[in-house]
Amino acid sequence: MGAEPPHRPDPPPRPQTLMLTFLGNYVVRRDIAVFSGSFIEVFGRLGVGEHAIRSTLGRMARRGLLARHRRGRRMYFGLTARSERILLDGEARVWRRGAVNADWDGRWTVLAFSMPESWQRQRHDLRSRLVWAGFGPLGNGIWIAPSRVDVGEVIAPGGQDHGLGGRVKVFHGTAEEPTDVGRMIRDAFDLEALAGGYRAFLERWDRPDPIPGAPDDLARFLWMMTEWLSLVRVDPRLPVEHLPSGWPAFRAQEVLHGLRLRYEVSARAIAEEVIEYVHVGCPAVTPPG
Template sequence: MRQFPQTFRKVPMPPNSRSLIMDLFGEYLRYANQGEIRLGSLLDLLESFEIERSSARVTLSRLRDEAWFTTYRTGRETVYRLSDRMQEVLDKGRERIFTRVDDEWDGWWTQLFYQIPEAKRNSRETLRKQLTWLGFGQFASSTWLSPRQEDKRIKQLQGDFPEASMAVLRSRTTELTSDEELVSRCWDLNKLTEDYQDFIKRYSAMEGGKLPEGQGALKTQIELLADTRRLTFRDPNLPIELQPKNWPGREAFELFRRLHFRLSMPATSYVESVIGAVVTDW
């Protein structure tokens, strides 16, 4: 019997159940019934992953309190809808997962320096996660590099972290070997290469066989999305000149897109049968 990751096991709900709920909304639920779903239908769908209704209610209530959702009542039923903030998060995440640009490089680096007061330690950690998600690499404790011009995104960060003092420089080295040394210092591409190769080995074998249908297609699609997201958010998507030899990022991306396409119809049909609503094309 095939083993699914911990996300799909019996309660108590693991920490990554949040990612499961986000993937269900990001892939299906926000495209059905104008982005609204009744709590009962949502609980039915989570039961497909062997998550008990009582535990799911607790988690969804917490996510609502954290402004993931807005809710209203219609009769005795509660209706959930993603907040505007979470819609934006899902839009950005989807763009990152489903878009890959292997472009040429102009040779310039963006250097970001920041200072955050010690009393705002949590903000410092959140900013570091945001920088990693945006493709920056950590050169020193408060110095991050990107091989792309990131003025717009840095302005957004300045608005999101007003407590941080930021400075930005554009710079370049004198030769490509120095750039390659910067890459090796800022990103652990050896480990990422290994993880990409494991992804390709696992999902290539799946692609060569008969794919599941119904509930199995949904579970496989969500698992595929979760594995891809974990790799994508660690991948700085470097320009071609800075990529290691035989870099597997593009191969893994194309494999993901092919499998996602093949699983989309049976997985979506299963979701529609559970929630009783049509999922439109995104």
């Protein structure tokens, strides 16, 4: 590396994204609910205030992402089937699939949809789910994603298709001549924005002492994993042979794995010390492939 850029004391990620990172690392698969005061203590390490945490817990409960469990005068929050599914998918994206697609089979998933103009909310929701699933728009309601994508959850989240089933068509196949695959990728995906996200991650974390103001490894680990998950959430894992040379996701993923080894054990020990929880039942969820 050349001269180290100056550290910018940027604010930490939003409370809800931090919350999902915390739940994905310390709650998922454990069938526990965490005391509200423990959330306040953990996120206080990152400068998130009590009011913001309580508001986030309430909002996530109303959206079906957290379940309330009262024990006497204390309130505990655990996962729902929906949040468990989201967290397991995020885990698979980070640690099993990764950000670098070096084994693409040359196939694409093509999805086309048509909706009435009055369906603005349904169109917005579908587009958000398509981005999460790795699709990019080619125009006129046509979206593409590299490799074969199971679009069941995209079309019918939670098993409810909201009338979309008859308005969506899905195809799988290869691009044929005279298609310019590189140009198609540049048209459908914002490569500069994707690369910029990884460069920002490297600027913050590819240094001897990332986040020097953080109080401990739990704060660093939660911040790092939240930032990384925000990147892979919008990264469609485009095939490396069609990406610009020096694609920053390569180095960023190396840094992530190195810092995981540096922070994870200490962070978990701190988390186990400060988390107060009770055991609860949780609906069975099938992990994503």
